[in-house]
Amino acid sequence: MHPFLKNKLYLFGAVISFLLLASGEVFVLHYALETSWQEAVISAIVEHVFLAALVYSFWFWVKFGSVEDEGITGKLFSPLASLLAITILWQGVSSVFIMLFNQQVFPAFDSVMLVKTLYGFLLFLIFFFIYLYDNYRVFSLSRKEEEKQLELKATRAELRFLRSQLNPHFLFNSLNSIAALSKFDGDKAHDTVLKLSDYLRYTLKSGKVLSIPLSQELEANDLYLEVEQVRYEDRLRVEKSISFENDIKVPSMITQPLIENAIKYGVEENNSEVVLKIRLDQTDEYILFEIENNFDGSHKHGEGIGLTNVQERMYLHYQRRDLVMIEDQNGIFKVSLKFPIG
Numbered sequence: 001m002h003p004f005l006k007n008k009l010y011l012f013g014a015v016i017s018f019l020l021l022a023s024g025e026v027f028v029l030h031y032a033l034e035t036s037w038q039e040a041v042i043s044a045i046v047e048h049v050f051l052a053a054l055v056y057s058f059w060f061w062v063k064f065g066s067v068e069d070e071g072i073t074g075k076l077f078s079p080l081a082s083l084l085a086i087t088i089l090w091q092g093v094s095s096v097f098i099m100l101f102n103q104q105v106f107p108a109f110d111s112v113m114l115v116k117t118l119y120g121f122l123l124f125l126i127f128f129f130i131y132l133y134d135n136y137r138v139f140s141l142s143r144k145e146e147e148k149q150l151e152l153k154a155t156r157a158e159l160r161f162l163r164s165q166l167n168p169h170f171l172f173n174s175l176n177s178i179a180a181l182s183k184f185d186g187d188k189a190h191d192t193v194l195k196l197s198d199y200l201r202y203t204l205k206s207g208k209v210l211s212i213p214l215s216q217e218l219e220a221n222d223l224y225l226e227v228e229q230v231r232y233e234d235r236l237r238v239e240k241s242i243s244f245e246n247d248i249k250v251p252s253m254i255t256q257p258l259i260e261n262a263i264k265y266g267v268e269e270n271n272s273e274v275v276l277k278i279r280l281d282q283t284d285e286y287i288l289f290e291i292e293n294n295f296d297g298s299h300k301h302g303e304g305i306g307l308t309n310v311q312e313r314m315y316l317h318y319q320r321r322d323l324v325m326i327e328d329q330n331g332i333f334k335v336s337l338k339f340p341i342g
Contacts, residue, residue, distance in 0.1 A: 014055075018048050018051070021123075022044040022045065022047075023044070025040070026040045026041055026044045027040075047116070047120075051120060051123065054086060054089075054124070055124065055127050086124055087117055087120045087121040087124055170228075171200075174196055174227050177227075177231040178192050178196070181230060188230070192226075192227060192230050195223050195226050196227050198223050199220060202216070202219075202220045206253050209252055210251065210317070211249040211251055211252060212249060212250065212252045213247045213249055213250075214244065214247055214248055214249070214250050214287065215247050217250055217252070217254070217255055218255075218280070220256065221255055221256060221259060221278070224256060224260075225238055225259065228259075228263055232263070232267050234273065235267055235270075235271075235272075235273055236267050236274055236276060237273055237274070237275050237276065238275075239275060239277045240277075240278045241278070241279045241280070241281075242278075242279075242280045243280060243282065244281070244282040244287050245282055248287060248339060248341055250339050251313050251317045254310060254314070254337070255289060255291070255337070257306030257307060258291045258307065258310060258335050258337075259276070259278075259291065260306055261307050261335075262276055262291055262292075262293040262333070263276070265333070266293035266294065266295045266333070267293075269295065269296055270294075270295055270296045274294055275294055276291070276292075276293045277291070277292045277293070278291050279291075284341075286339060286340055286341060287338075287339045287341060288336060288339075289336065289337040289338075289339065290334065290335070290336045290337075291334070291335055292332055292335075293332075293333055294332055294333075295331060295332075295333055296331075307326070307335065310324065310337075311324045314337065318340060320340075322338075323337060323338045324337055324338075
């Protein structure tokens with residue numbers, strides 16, 4: 001869109017400028033060149049009306065014309081040559097109209113017309129650079145917006161990819177546990193199937209969005225842990241301390257890999273009971289999620305691809321690297337996530 005139509009301030013400034021320039025020409029013609037008031041006013045009005053029309057139309061040449069054409073057209077109609085041609089056209093047509101209004105013969109090319117020609121050329125040159133700047137600014141903003149959208153799409157694609165890297169063994173192991181449980185406790189096996197189906201339904205639903213309410217994330221964790229406890233029974237004990245007020249949105253399935261990691265490196269590699277502690281607390285700025293588990297000190301607690309994905313997803317979502325903390329000491333492995341409030 002033309003900047004004069006897009007911004008009323010530009011249009012107002014241009015109108016005031018042309019009125020002042022036309023008024024200045026009237027006084028110069030009358031007092032300096034001793035032209036009558038009638039001739040001076042007619043000359044100024046005709047020249048500046050036509051000048052304003054050309055200046056307005058000139059934007060379309062700057063916007064859509066090719067000033068980088070390397071062929072004959074580009075050489076003949078380079079910016080300066082075009083400006084000079086437009087100036088001569090303006091001066092010639094204006095002189096014809098002035099002659100008709102004042103009933104004079106076509107004026108000879110003298111010092112006055114030379115000054116007017118240079119004045120018109122300078123004015124066209126000023127607007128040429130104004131239009132170039134406006135086009136560059138619009139192009140730059142458009143380019144930045146396109147890059148922002150591309151970056152956003154890439155980020156969303158990467159988030160979906162990282163989120164999709166769940167451990168398929170969970171499903172297989174759960175089905176095996178349900179199959180074994182059905183032989184001696186059909187009711188419990190039936191309940192476990194329902195919980196597993198609810199959890200899988202949640203994973204499908206979360207795959208369509210980037211973030212969900214924290215309460216839903218915690219409900220999914222409960223389903224996951226209940227299914228896993230069927231498998232590990234007394235080897236896994238879960239202790240939870242949940243306290244928060246703001247049900248903020250968090251990256252979907254961001255905490256599940258932490259629970260999976262704790263079970264994999266805590267329970268599966270330890271024959272004794274493993275206590276999985278989950279704490280959730282709220283401060284003025286963050287909601288803090290902590291998960292810790294004891295493990296066999298003779299083996300190093302692994303972090304796995306799940307924890308790496310959590311770190312990357314937290315960074316992509318919040319653009320911060322200080323929201324994930326990992327501690328590994330004295331047989332206790334602890335991971336903390338800070339979810340900013342607001």
